[in-house]
Amino acid sequence: MYVALNGTLTAGRTPWPEFAHLAAKTGFPGADVNITKAIEAGADSTRRLLADLKLKPAVCALPVEFRKDDAAFDQDFPKLEAATRFAAAIGCPRMTAWILPSAEQPKSAQRALYKRRLGACATVLHGHGIRLGLENVSPVHLRKRYPYEFIYRTDEMLEFAHECGPNVGLLLDSWHWHHAGGTVADILAAGKAGVVHVQAADAPNLPPEKILDNERLMPGEGVADLVGFFQALRRIGYSDGVSPEVFGRGLKEMTPEAGARLGLDTTRAVMKKAGIA
16 A cells, blocks of 8 residues: 545645656655646656656546536547546556535436446446546535435445446545445455545544535544554555545645645554554
């Protein structure tokens, strides 16, 4: 397992490729890749950049808008083939996407829509050896944003992911795992094959109705069982990236470098407590 720089630690203020340089400067073994900007630089240039900086490309976001109407999806989907070839060329074998836990239509209809769209995306990715990780989003206020509740639990998202394709699994985020009532057993049940990528953040000691998705803590600063979380990942043999994704926490008032260092140090400290060097 290695820690990768995520853009939230810089409050989105460090563009690619400066982002990669910052990751290397602050001691991250890996970095999340801004695939849109990296494609502009080209695969050869990006591959050299990562090699020179000794950085692992941890993950990139699925560059397809599947959450809106058919027109938005149909506009983005034809670009996925080239983006997938690019990800494979720079050695980044995973993409991820988050899914809101509420919708404007009943759960069954929303599930069918997302299965069709994400299944099509997964087929393209599978042809180039790329996995897709789906993230369940769990805070109560987001479950109530739209009239109909959708998937928010880790175990149910894994079930849905498997329906979307053989190369689809979880983007396992400790924040959402915690607020969905997730357990170590959920991680063990997912197994190594079920976890595509991992994100980490901690939760304040507040009742569920007071939790806001953009007010997170650094790993180890809150009440989530992150030691159990990481020990479970170790037990299933997970060996890929861990991206600290921390919204809020005063990061906008810090320099990008200070935020990056804080995210790295706190994540490593929790991993060390869990017995992960």
